[in-house]
Structure formats: structure tokens, C-alpha cells
Amino acid sequence: MYDAGKIITGLVIFVGIVTYPIWGSLGGSVNMPEPVVNKSGTCVESAEYMRANHMQILDEWRDSVVRDNDRVYTSQQYGTKFDKSLSTTGKTSCTSCHSNKEEFCDACHDYTAVAPYCWECHIEPKEEI
């Protein structure tokens, strides 16, 4: 082998970077978050649907409220009516049921490195402790 020193060094660095998730997680665990739902009953749609699609629902809501002044959402699953609202108090907004943002929304979002910028304008729910 020629230039073995340089080439082996390069290979070690490459393999090190590629396998970083493995050796960087030694002793780590899956750590799946368990968002705390502090409300009984059902969500806007089924829980499985919400887990994957809640951001799209919010997107639809936002557009239809701001552009068409259409403020009522009828659940496809349950047929019940909801106010299309992220965080307005006094209505059935996401945060009126999920008032524990830190234990609920953030539990998942921190796990997957999403930081919705919505709260730059919308009011975060006050934790009632």
C-alpha cells in the first residue's frame, strides 16, 4: 500500500463520521417521547391521524381563517365542530385542550428537532400549576 498513513487516516475519519450515530449513542436508548394528554375524550381527528398530520390541519386552518374567514372545522372522523384556532382562549383551540404545551407539543418537537415559529406571534398557553 502506498501513502498508507494518509489513506488510513482518511478512512478512519470517514468511517467515524458515518458511524457517529452508533458510537455517539453508546449506552443511549430509544427515548420515545410520551406526550401527556391532559384531557379525556377525542381530538379533532383520530389520534393516529393527528400524530402524523396535525401540522397540515393547522396549515389548512390558518389559510382558511385568514383568507376566507371560515372559522369552523367539522371533524371528518367524528362529525363534531371545532373552532379553527391554534391558541385562542375561550374557544376549542388546540391549546385549550392541550394546555400543557411543554409536556405535549414540545415533548415530540424536541425529540425530532422541530421548533414551530408560530409562537413568535401566537400566545403560548399558560401552564396552570
Added chain:
Amino acid sequence: MKIINPLIIVLVLVALAYFGVKAGLTALFGVVIPYIAIVIFLLGFIYKVIGWAKSPVPFRIPTTCGQEKSLPWIKQNKLDNPSSTLGVVIRMALEIFLFRSLFRNTKAEVYEGAKLKYGSNKWLWLGGIVFHWSFLIILVRHSRLFLEPIPGFITFLEKADSFMQVGVPLFYMTDAGILAAVTYLFLRRVVEPQIKYLSMPADYFPLYLILSIAITGVLMRYFIRVDVVNIKALARGLVTFQPTIPDGIGVLFYIHLFLVSVLAIYFPFSKLMHLGGVFLSPTRNLANNNRAVRHINPWNPDIKIRTYEEYEDEFREHMKKVGLPVDKE
């Protein structure tokens, strides 16, 4: 045929994952195949690089495009004709990060019947650089699915990439970049007759494969949503060797993951190995100092040298006898 067959292979791969997962083989597609893929990828990669490292380079053969280092009053082109290691490093870095040689890539065009014209082809450079950078950024962003806690620079990269704040989930610029660039790179091979003539199935297959990976990824993010929390749990299971298959992960994810696994397995044995190869190309990684430094061909046999003195020592008497001049009496 050359164009259609690789497409059929990729479609078969998609169907394989789709029907496999529908038939309940989630552990195969979610755990077993990804493990096999990463092992083959790493071993194949090392095997290839060691193979190249064993090949001797008989002579310094850098491709140069400027004045070589010469007399002090002749200006050397230090970038295009480096004579020192530092120069080589700078040249390589510009090549790897900016595709400098592609930037002045020449395109041969025939005009007025039989005349040949060379011009610069910036489109290929643009397509290439957009593709590679998008791919890298997407790959680095994906590490959020494997790492816990997630390093700050990944969050930063996500912020920068979704800077436009279009839609929810936020639109990533690199997603548009990779789709547009791969489409261009594909069309280039189909539309230009000379390049079409040169293209082989091994050129089309990676393009289809990467395009399919990008399309399934984009579908998952913006159109057919999947449960990313459960997917991260699966990915974390892989890297911590506690494999889990959470319920309710869409089949689209398994297709995405299977195609990525195929890409990883295919990688070391294909032209995609230019990832490792670029560092080992003798036309780029050597300084042009053939005239300043003696470069000994590594496969030269070990020749026993006999000096004239030794010769004379042996034959001195005979030489004297026939009157030949000798150095030593």
C-alpha cells in the same frame, strides 16, 4: 432500452418494498436490510479505497492548466499548477467544494457543418453543484432522526434551509434543489445526442434511484404524512442496537428506507465511488514537481549496481596487459 431498463429495476424495487411491507415484513425492511446495507457500504468502501491505495503511481501525473514553477521571473500559476503540498490542498478543496474544474468544463459543439467549437458549459456545473450540496445538506439534516440529543448545528441547518417559511411543515429549499438538479442531470443525458450515446444503464440507474428517494421523501414530508416520532424511534432503535418496529409507520417510509439501503449497497461498486475516488485521483492530488523532486517508480526492480571501480578492480590486470588505460594503478 438503456434508459428504460434501469427505470424498471427501480420500479421493481419500489414494488418489492411495497408488497413486502403490506405482507408484514416490516422487520425485514425496517431492520435487517438497513443493517446489511450499512455493513456492505462500509466494507465495500474500505475495500475499494485499499484497492486503489495498492495501485502504484509510476509517475507524477497531475493535470495542469497553467505555468509550472520555473525561473523566478516567470510567474507560476500556483492554483492550476501547484508545486507544494499546500497548493495541492487548496486546489483539491476548491475542486471538492466548488467543482472548479467543472466550472470551466468545455463543451464541444459542431457548427457550420464540420467545424468544432469548444465553449464553457456552466449548466452542468450548476446542476452538479446544486445536486451535491442539496444531497449533503439533506443527509446532514436527516441525522436528527438518529441523534439524541440533537446537536445545535442541525437545528441551525434546518432553520437556514427553511428560511423561506413557506407552508407547514416548512418547505426546505434543498428539496426543490435536489429534485430540479437530478431532473436536469437526467434530461441532459436524454436530450443531448452525444451524451445520450455515451450514457449507460449504470449512468441512469443511480439517477433514477436518487430521484425516487428524493420523491418518496418529499411525498412523506409535504403530501402523504408519516408519523415522524415513531420513525425516529425506529431509527434510534437501529443505532442503539435495540431494534423496535413501532406501529403505524406509513409504507412510504419503508419504500424510502429500502431504496436508501439499495443505494448504500450499490454505492461502493458503482461510479458513485467518486466520493472516495476524488481524494485518490493522481491527476489532482499530486504536486507538479517532477523536475524538482526525484520520483522513483515504485515497481522498479531492485537492480544490483556495479560501479566502474568494481569493474576495474576485477579486470585491472587484464586491462593493463592489453594496454587499456586504468584509473588506479
